[in-house]
Amino acid sequence: xxxxxxxxxxxxxxxxxxxxxxxxxxxxxxxxxxxxxxxxxxxxxxxxxxxxxxxxxxxxxxxxxxxxxxxxxxxxxxxxxxxxxxxxxxxxxxxxxxxxxxxxxxxxxxxxxxxxxxxxxxxxxxxxxxxxxxx
Numbered sequence: 001x002x003x004x005x006x007x008x009x010x011x012x013x014x015x016x017x018x019x020x021x022x023x024x025x026x027x028x029x030x031x032x033x034x035x036x037x038x039x040x041x042x043x044x045x046x047x048x049x050x051x052x053x054x055x056x057x058x059x060x061x062x063x064x065x066x067x068x069x070x071x072x073x074x075x076x077x078x079x080x081x082x083x084x085x086x087x088x089x090x091x092x093x094x095x096x097x098x099x100x101x102x103x104x105x106x107x108x109x110x111x112x113x114x115x116x117x118x119x120x121x122x123x124x125x126x127x128x129x130x131x132x133x134x135x
Contacts, residue, residue, distance in 0.1 A: 001028060004130070005036045005071065005106045007115035008044045013133055015045070015061065024132040036069040036111065038102045071105045080104040084124055095120040103127050 006014070006025075013021040025035065042065065049058045071077075081097075081104035088094045099117070103124045106113045112128040115121055121129045 001031050002112045002128075003032065003036065003110070004028065004112045004114045005038060005102070005109065006041065007037075007102060007113060007117065007121075008041045009116035010114045010132055011035075011037060011041060011045055012048075013116070015057070015064075018133065020134045021132050034068050035064070036071060036109075038105045039070055039072050040098050040101050040105075042070050044098070071109060073101060073105075074108075077101065077104045077108050080108050087125070088123060091123075093123045095123060100124075 010021060014025050029035070045061060046058075049061055078101075081100050084100050084104055084107075085094070085097075088100070099120055103113060103121060105111075107124075107127060112130055113121055114130050114132050116131055116133045118129055118131055121127060
């Protein structure tokens, strides 16, 4: 198993207790000490929990984040993201900026992206993508 970055869709599935994702996260944590996610994913989850005003879920998420690695948007990530944007725009296959930033974080860190949004992310060259959700 390779070092992986969890996208928003996978983290939401984990927080909801979806069995396939929970078992894969548990197996991942046996090999690695913590989960990794982009600051973008952190923001997307946090804003949703604050919107629904669920304090219990918010506390649980914050406890999980205390034990997780949050990849920030350093200059190197932004440089890579701008390259991805330019390439996708030239090909007419542009995706959302948030997804580009998440993908750039993975590429800079040499990580696999774990997502349920394979269609968009597979447009990005050299990005390794896995889906831990079985549908």
